[in-house]
Amino acid sequence: MFLHEIIIAGFGGQGILSAGRLLAYAGMLENREVSFLPSYGPEMRGGTANCMVVISEESIASPVLNSCTALIVMNNPSLEKFESWLKPGGVLITDSSMVQKRSNRKDIDIFEIPATELANEMGNKAYTNIYLLGKLIKVTGCATAENFEKALYGILSKNKHHMIPEEMDVLKVGMDY
Amino acid sequence: MGQKLLMKGNEVIAEAAIRAGCRHYFGYPITPQTELMHYMAKRMPAVGGVFLQAESEVAAINMVYGAASTGHRVLTSSSSPGISLKQEGISYIAGAQLPAVIVNIMRGGPGLGGIQPSQSDYFQATKGGGHGDYHMVVLAPASIQELYELTVDAFNISDRYRVMTMILGDGVLGQMMEVVDFRDEEIIETYDKSWAANGHGNKREHNMITSIHLDPAVLEQWNIGFQNKYKLISQNEQRYELFNCDDAEIILVAYGSVARICKGVIKEAAAQGIKLGLLRPITLFPFPAEAFEKVLNIPKAFLTVEMSSGQMVEDVRLTIEGRKPVYFTGRMGGMIPTVNDIISKVKEIKEKHD
Known part of the structure; x- marks a missing residue:
């Protein structure tokens, strides 16, 4: 059955919630049922967000x-909190620039991408989550790159649309990393 | 159908109100409801409506009283502590028999409490909150699509009976996003509003809108009128969903976002060979007694699940009147019951009755 239950977690400001919204939007374009539930309140401003x-x-x-x-984790506390939530056979994707700890689980697939470093090299921190999302859609098949691109156009404000071709390049790097 | 959009619950309520012809919004910000105000601040001027951030919740509800007196569709919204502040105004609006819609996106209490989702304002919503023998119609949506449809209905119900209608949601529903499918054109029912206190250039007798009646015999007649109206509402407006009840061993009773969790429980229990059903009240006032009569003989027991210490379960017991065992499980303070929490309670009940 096609069912993807995805958690994205890290610090507020790492693009956790926008990553979730992009995924949900892309899922909608795939004609799937989608839901998106953010954490809210003070943790969005510097604390943990998921x-x-x-x-x-x-x-x-x-x-x-x-x-x-x-599960996508972008800091150490999030790995500690959510690692055990992954079902056997699940997919763990970490931003290894930020997450030093490694999961010991043998029943899941683990992918490590130094997303923050890669984004800094590109000169745009806002791309960090795109690398990780690229890997996610590649290994889970929860959405296609085509619909992800449409989601970017649907969600980003018009003054950011000129960045989308570059973001799609970043997505592809993430997919193949 | 119309337009499919991925939207946040709070924003959907605001958009639905505008589609239902509401052009007056008065409120004061509070988490986890504030996006509703943001949306109104942006959209109301664009549709020629009034958006006003009042100096307090008390001011906002009295602005609602004023706007409703003129016969216009009016909305206010808040979250638990803010709704407590509005109670005096709600009682006055009920006493003055005015149609208006109020949204409560509940958070954990009592007092200032916290900001995480809760259902601990059930008593306040359904049993009064303010003083006097009055009721609001209380609608409990469980999805983004239903937030849209029930908000439109809320305005129609309010106008139909000249009552306040409350949309009772929680932080999960307010904050989550799902796809909403808007109708191309809204069905806006229109009602006689010759009672309204609006300008008429002295062409008719003045209309008087008040909640004060110092002669007890007169006030009793007003109250009898209110009670007859609530009886009529109870006959006409009970709404509920029965899910998977046909051969259920235990029927779960839950509303709003907890009902969604219970649907997850039903799936998980089925995988473990346990047959569960769900009775989901959509109207909390009037409480859907009809639904219980339909399924009363099916299960061994009912299990009410709430994000509270057990409030709706009292109405479940009053409705079932001892004819079946009624159990309760819940979490408080902004904690959300997990599928496993509920399944362990189910197993405990099953052991007792197998």
């Missing part, structure tokens, strides 16, 4: 997750 995204072929029971099939 969001839960479900992309499913069936109507979604609960947008509130207690486990997940894929």
Whole structure:
């Protein structure tokens, strides 16, 4: 069954929530059922932030997750908090520039991408989450790059549309990393 | 259908209100409801409406009282502590028999509490909150699509009966995004508003809108009128969803976002060979007694699940009147019950009744 329960977690300001919204939007364009649930309140401003995204072929029971099939973590505390939530066979993607700890789990697929460093080399910190999302859509098949691009056009304000070709290059680097 | 958009719950309520012909919004910001105000601040001027951030919740609800008196569709919104501040105004609006819509995106209490989702304002919403023998119609959506549809309905129900209608959501529903499918054109029911206190150039008798009646015999007649209206609402407006109930061993009773979690529980339990159903009240007032009569003989027991210490469960017990065992499980203070929490309670109940 096509069911992706995705958690994205890290510090506020790392683009956690915008990554989740992009995924949900891309999922909608795939004609899937989607839900997006952000953490909210003070943790968005410097503390930990996370969001839960479900992309499913069936109507979604609960947008509130207690486990997940894929996990993107962008800092150490998030790995500690959510590592055990991954179902066996799940996918863990870490920003290895920020996450020094390594998961010991043998029943999941682990991908490490130094996303923050790669983004800094590109001169745009805002690309960090795109590298990780590239890997996610590649290994889970939860959305296609084509629909991800459409999601960028749908969500970003018009004055940022000129950046989208470069973001798509970044996405492809992430997919193949 | 119309236009499919990925939207946040709070924003959908605001857009739905505008589509329903609401052109007056008065409010004061509070987490986790504030995006509703943001949306109104942006959209109301564009559609020729009034957006006003009042100096307090008390001021906002009294502005609602004023605007509703003129017969216009009016909305206010807040979250738990702010709704407490509005209670005096709500009672006055109920006493004056005015249609208006109010949104409560609940957070954990009591007091200033926290900002995480909760359902602990059920008593306040359904049993009063303000003083006097009055009720609001209380609608409990469980998805973004339903937030849209029930907000439009709320304005129609308010106008139909000249009552306040409350949309009772929680932080999960306010903050989450799902796809909403807007109708191309809204069905806006129109009602006689000859009672309204609006300008008429002395062409008719003045209309008087008030909640004060110092002669107790007169006030009792008003109250009898209110009670007859609530009876009529109870006959006409009970809404609910029955899900998977046909051969359920235990029927879960839950509303709003907890009902969504319960649907997840039903799937998980089925995988473990346990048959569960869900009775989801959509109207909390009137409480959907009809639904319980339909399924009463099916399960061994009912299990009410709430993000509270157990508030709706009292209405479940009053409705079932001891004819079936009724159990409760819940979390408080902004904690959300997990699928596993609920399944362990289900197993505990099953052991007792197998």
